[in-house]
Amino acid sequence: MRILLWLLTLSAMAVGLALFARYNTGYALLFFPPWRVELSLNAFVLLFSLLVLGGYAAVKLVDWLISMPRNVRRYHSARRTREARRFRREAITALIEGRYHKSVRAICDARAAEDESDMQLIDTLIAARAAHFGRDFEARDKFVEDARKVSGGNSLALDMLEAEMLYEQYRNREALLALQRVYARSPKLTAALKLELKIRQQEVHPARVIELTDMLEKSEALDPSHAARIRNQARLAQLKMGPMDARELERWWNGLKKEERLLPKLAAATAREFIRAGMDERAEAVLVDALEAHWDVAPLELYGELSRLGVKGDAVKRLARAEDWLRHHPNDHQLLMALGRLCRAAALWGKARNYLEASVAVAATPVAHAELGQLLEQLDEGETANEHYRASLGLALDLLEKRAQ
Incomplete structure (x- = not known):
């Protein structure tokens, strides 16, 4: 529809101009002393139009000639930019595909074609990463030095990339130095904090x-459950670093968060340290609190060993508490074995035998068979005890074989 309107408009203008030229009787008189020129108005309009168009064309020609060197430079620059983009695309694709040497070659071609210093820095960083993945560490180090020269040693991306590559090469000390440069520019950079966490x-x-x-965790970069597992391992490592006296151990334990003090493995490890430091009541209380919060084998196993480890306390009350737990966990073979150990320590031979036999019936384990064998041997039932010893040995060998596979 728009094209039709344009055609109608142009046709109307053409008809109008034709009618104007046909019926126009005017003339133009040009006076250039001592000459006079008389022209029809139509001829004057035509000549004037040609003169204006010719002048405009001459001006455009001069402008084009003057700007030709600039246009040539712009053309070559645009062509180099297109080539750099093409090489860069090939390099990134090859890097993702795992064709690292091809990626290095392509990105070097992109660097040679690129004019902008910022893009040259990016190309150099890509080249360093590709060379690192290709285990060409000499080339990687050269690219890193080139990037440092291009950036003037002031590039967060370079420092972060260098820290990651050094960590992947197990050069943790140098990686930490690179991270210090990262923190100088961005103290709370999440990627840097995560990398340092792995190193530490x-x-x-x-x-x-x-x-x-x-x-x-505060910045929501770690899931709370994952953060809790990491903290748990770190607390266990603190316990293993060196023995603490009773006062230090108490201060350290009270400094933990409430939810940390209820973690089963941490509670069991801390209870062992309290026992070592002679704080028997504290050790038992830690185990009880952990078991009542999170039922787990680690504190339960140690609770059953308290009397055997020489921990002072009311054996009857300790046994009553474990039997109360049995009402909530009737088929827990670990709890049944712990009850057997507690009864054995209290010289309740019949109850100890019943609990240990129940534990074996629920889940036959090497430890349960061994415990029952020791009790039966103590009760002068050597033949039956030997049967349980053999069963314990057979189960242990089966477990070792499965682990070896």
């Missing part, structure tokens, strides 16, 4: 691990 876990630096975990 490898180096067994639990205090820093806990600090980093708290920071990452």
Whole structure:
């Protein structure tokens, strides 16, 4: 519809101009002393139009000639930019595909074709990463130095990339130095905090691990359950770092969060340390609190061993508490075995035998058979005890064989 309107408009203008030229009787008089020129108005309009168009064309020609060098430079620059983009696309594709040497070659071609320094820096970083993946560490280090020259040593991306590559090469000390440069520019960069967390876990630096975990969890960079597992491992590592006296151990334990003190494995490990430090009541209380919060084998197993480990306390009350737990966990073979151990420590031979036999009936384990064998041997039932010893040995060998597979 629009084209039709344009055609009608042009046709009307053509008809109008034709009628104007046909019936126009005017003339133009040009006076250039001592000459006079008389022209029809139609001829004057035509000549004037040609003069204007010719002048415009001459001006455009001069402008085109003057701007030709600039246009040529712009054309070559645009062509180099297109080539750089093509090579860069090939390099990134090859990097994702795992064809690292091809990626390095393509990105080097992109660097040679690129004019912008920012893009040259990006190309150099890609080349360093590709060379690192290809285990060409000499080329990688050269690219890193080139990137440092291009950026003037002021590039967060370069420092972060260098830290990651050094960590992947197990050069943790140098990776930490690179991370210090990252923190100088971005103190709370999540990627840097996560990388340092991995390094500190490898180096067994639990205090820093806990600090980093708290920071990452606060910024929602770590899932709370994952953060809790990391903190648990770090706390266990703190216990293994060196023996603490009773006062230090109490201060350390009270400094933990409430939910941390209820973690089963941590509670069991801490209870062992309290026992070592002679704080028997504290050890038992830690185990009881952990078991009542989270039922788990680690504190339960140690609870059953309290009397055997020489922990002072009311054996009857200890046994009554475990029997109360049995009402809530009637088919727990670990609890049944713990009750058998507690009864045996209290010289309740009949009850101990019943509990241990029930534990074996629920789940036959090497430890349960061994415990029952020891009790039966103590009761002068050597033949039956030997049967349980053999069963224990057979189960243990089966487990070792499965693990070896």
